[in-house]
Amino acid sequence: MNKNAIAPVKKQLELYIAQGNPYWNISPETATYIVSLLNTYKPMRVLEIGTSIGYSAICIGEALAAWGGTLVTIESHEERFSLAQKNIEDSTLENIIQVKGHAPEILKNIDGSFDLCFFDATKYEHLSYFNALKERINPHGIIITDNMLSHENELAEYKKTVEDDPQFESELVDVGTGLLVSHKIEKQ
Ligand SMILES: C[S@@+](CC[C@H](N)C(=O)[O-])C[C@H]1O[C@@H](n2cnc3c(N)ncnc32)[C@H](O)[C@@H]1O
16 A cells, blocks of 8 residues: 555545535545544444445545555446546555445345444435344444435434434434434443
8 A cells, every 4th residue: 555645536536526526425524524433433344335436435445544444335336336446446545345236235245244334325225224234233333324414304214213223322413414323332
């Protein structure tokens, strides 16, 4: 990994975001907030659903590299998957594993558990990601869900389900399009 290679890639992607965000990437402010959570909890294995062209993946991968963590990131769209591949390659980060496919179908093919999951894909599928992954989140693990304020109505059922689940304690954070940060607590 060449640390100097990361900033120019992020800068280019942040330019796209500033120019109208055609690939629906998270805002730099959201990235900063997520990185601050990563730095606090230092997860070793992270899963992202919704890579797009790799902006959040590169921000997450860069943070995780500091303590040897890895990111698995899923994208179903052929062209965005390839653009992400190029951006990740240019960043020289070696701790990002890209998976191509439709998350509800391929989650079962990805082994193991996760310390943190970031849901940033099709809103109406978030509940299915939660149901498929909640037992695969390690104790004290975290789920971060994007678009909670921008898509409040579409995600109302998701929010209620997560908030009602006794295994999780959630906090709505007003950054970017709104994040639900759900911490897995010890089973009583
Ligand atoms: C909001 S963008 C992700 C942005 C990215 N996290 C970032 O901030 O750089 C959502 C992406 O999720 C992908 N997506 C949507 N539903 C998906 C699914 N079921 N499985 C895999 N990818 C999916 C879309 O193709 C799109 O590129």
